[in-house]
Amino acid sequence: MKSGGQGAGDAAEPAGGVGELKRAAREAIERRRDRLLQVSVYLQRHPETGFREEHGAALVADWFDGMGLPFETGLARTGVKARMKGRGSGPTAAVLGELDALLLPGHPLADPGTGAAHACGHHAQIASMLGAAVGLACVREHLDGDVVFFAVPAEESTELEWRRELVRSGELRHLVGKADLIARGAFDDVDMAMLCHTSGENAPRLSVGDSHNGSVVKRVSFEGRASHAGASPWRGVNALKSATLTLAAIDAQRDTFRDEDAVRVNAVMPYGGSAPTAVPDRAELDIVIRARTVDALRHACDSVDRAVSSGALALGTAARTETTLNYLPHHQDPVLVELCRANAETMFGREAVAQGWHRGASTDMGDLGEVMPVLHPFTSGAVGDAHSRDYRVTDHVAAAVEPAVLLAWCVIDLLASGAGEARRVLASRGPRRPAAEVRSAYEELRAGFDADSAFDGADYGGASPPCSRASADGNGIAGSGPEGVE
Incomplete structure (x- = not known):
């Protein structure tokens, strides 16, 4: 979001131009190959969940300190951010690595005490981010702009109730890391950002241009009245049945969602009563709603809200819904995608680089993509299905070292030779805004989804049940993007 200066530095490009800079960066990364592999393997065996990544953050800080890079720590609790100065003023590109693991106690590499496990490959991202820093350090005097290296916390959506308490206390502003960092202004001095994520089993060598669903989380509680389930069930108000009717109403609407919107609604019932001998007076649902665009996400949320109201109305229970936007839909910058594709084809061959596709999962890179151009390729190197006990990075070269080279090459293309490519990326987004x-527009968009609403089925008087409806109009924030994204 920082506006770059116009002047390039005075240092001449090496004889081989950008190609020579890329060769030098790759050789520097290869010289540190063993240490980078050790980082990926070590972090894989020492997983930490989001906003608790103290050990991983300390490792990153030690690397930055050893490289002589000035850095900040404790950003959104555990984030670590370093800046590498180029030869002159210009745009700033960021290379990111995500610190956190999942909660997956059944994973063979899970921490026995916490149940955390790296079943999504973020440990390899940290190694690739550090590797890119190593490669770019040897060519920094030829870059017309700065590079930020940022280890970011809490991409995964886990331990939500604990995170909600941190938000209520003011320690966090949002449930996921990049959203919290954006709100704090930690990306205000960055113009564009990138990372490389591992994919699952049978993935192409590299996938470029993928998109992801956004998601909203809802915690719904139904309050009824307890009574003896055998002797006087008519005296009770059954909250469990309100919850099950809500789930049925959600299921009844699944075929009303458009295929192109990629809507997913998933729910669990963490509580449905204390004993079968009593009419349950309380029941709870945790619901995740995903969709490809902001408008589709709003529509799906309205459908779920109506289902909640119908469940409460049918039994006469009181329903309270706490709604939080988790991730915005993720769409990558097309100029960055093509730049990455060209570098990937040079590295791996054209046949090894796949066209990206839409993925039903979500990522907070969607939030970052709302305020700046982002790049998010997927690399191979893992077996199993992501977020499962079978998932594991087995080829750390493919997952960590080669992505370090790819990211370094992309930054060189962006910032060498007067940073013309970086300026082209920024120009494609339209006029720049402070x-x-x-940031204010981003917060307004998120706030349009967040709500704490109530509906009393016992007091329904014939009017249409209220459904929360986001107020933001869905227009883009930081310039043009794919139609229907913002």
Whole structure:
């Protein structure tokens, strides 16, 4: 979100131009190959969940300190951010690595005490981010702009109730890491950002241009009245049946969602009563709603809200819904995608680089993509299905070292030779707006989804049940993007 200066530095490019810079960066990364592999393997065996990644953050800080890079720590609790100065003023590109693991106690590499496990490959991202820093350090005097290296916390959506308490206490502003960092202004001095994520089994060598669903989480509680289930069930108000009717109403609407919107609604019932001998007076649902665009996400949320109201109305229970936007839909910058594709084809061959597709999962890179151009390729190197006990990075070269080279090459293309490519990326987004204004619009968009609403089925008087409806109009924030994304 920082506006770059116009002047390039005075240092001449090496004889081989950008190609020579890329060769030098790759050789530097290869010289540190063993240490980078050790980082990926070590973090894989020492997983930490989001906003608790103290050990991983300390490892990153030690690397930055050893490289002589000035850095900040404790950003959104555990984030670590370093800046590498180029030869002159210009745009700033960020290379990111996500610190957190999942909660998956059944995973063979899970921490026996916490149940955390790296079943999504973020440990390899940290190694690739550090590797890119190693490669770019040897060519920094030829870059017309700065590079930020940022280890970011809490991409995964886990331990939500604990995170909600941190939000209520003011320690966090949002449930996921990049959203919290954006709100705090930690990306105000960055113009564009990138990371490389591992994919699952049978994935192509590299996938470029993928998109992801956004998601909203809802915690719904139904309050009824307890009574003896055998002797006087008519005296009770059954909250469990309100919850099960809500689930049925959600299921009844699944075929009303458009295929192109990629809507997913998943729910669990963490509580449905204390004993079968009593009419349950309380029941709870945790619901995740995903969709490809902001408008589709709003529509799906309205459908779920109506289902909640119908469940409460049928039994006469009181329903309270706490709604939080988790991730915005993720769409990558097309100029960055093509730049990455060209570098990937040079590295791996054209046949090894696949066209990206839409994935039903979600990522908080969607939030970052709302305020700046982002790049998010997927690499091979893992077996099993992501977020499962079978998932594991087995080829750390493919998952960590080679992505370090790819990211370093992309930054060189962006910032060498007067940073013309970086300026082209920024120009494609339309007129620039002040960072504070962009951040304010981003917060307004998120706030349009967040709500704490109530519906009393016992007091329904014939009017249409209220359904929360986001107020933001869905227009883009930081310039143009794919139609229907913002």
